[in-house]
Amino acid sequence: MNVKTIAAAAAFAVAAVTIASAADEPQAVRQQMMKGVGQAMGALVAITKGEKPYDAEVVKASLTTFSKAGKAFPDLFPVGSETGAETEASPKIWQSMDDFKAKSLKFSADADAVLAAMPADQAGVAAAVKTLGANCSGCHEAYRIKK
Numbered sequence: 001m002n003v004k005t006i007a008a009a010a011a012f013a014v015a016a017v018t019i020a021s022a023a024d025e026p027q028a029v030r031q032q033m034m035k036g037v038g039q040a041m042g043a044l045v046a047i048t049k050g051e052k053p054y055d056a057e058v059v060k061a062s063l064t065t066f067s068k069a070g071k072a073f074p075d076l077f078p079v080g081s082e083t084g085a086e087t088e089a090s091p092k093i094w095q096s097m098d099d100f101k102a103k104s105l106k107f108s109a110d111a112d113a114v115l116a117a118m119p120a121d122q123a124g125v126a127a128a129v130k131t132l133g134a135n136c137s138g139c140h141e142a143y144r145i146k147k
Ligand code: HEC
Pocket: 027, 030, 031, 032, 034, 035, 037, 038, 041, 066, 073, 086, 087, 088, 089, 090, 100, 103, 104, 105, 107, 132, 133, 135, 136, 137, 139, 140, 143, 144
């Protein structure tokens, strides 16, 4: 390797690290997680509207996404991530962290309960959407700033 190649490789390595850390920031990770939750909810809503046929695998995948996200989500709000990356997180999260955590864990527990009963048809999915949707709006009203 000549000096020029080494310098180019080093510059590339630095650029790669910078990109990785931007995507790794808790703001980006939690937004990505919520995006997945939004998509999972969209898949359930499509079934309730009859836009998609009932599909047990899709229902199971969506509920599993909610269950996992609800457990992991509160860890993505470390001190120092109150602002930045166009976060919609309300400052109230850090003032009421225990309540915020409880809301997130309840979301996960509700998803687990629905998963255990496993909605068997369109009507079952509609009931699940109602139960889980209350978690979305309850937390968003308290802890998400709508921009
Ligand atoms: C425990 C609280 C909580 C629950 C429960 C919750 N959310 Fe969120 N959600 C948030 C917060 C806080 C943000 C803002 C995160 C940020 O911008 O840093 C957010 C952001 C989002 C976003 C925007 C993601 C992006 O692109 O930046 C979507 C979509 C979303 N939530 C959908 C849902 C849906 C659908 C549900 C229910 C199935 C749900 N959320 C349940 C707290 C919650």
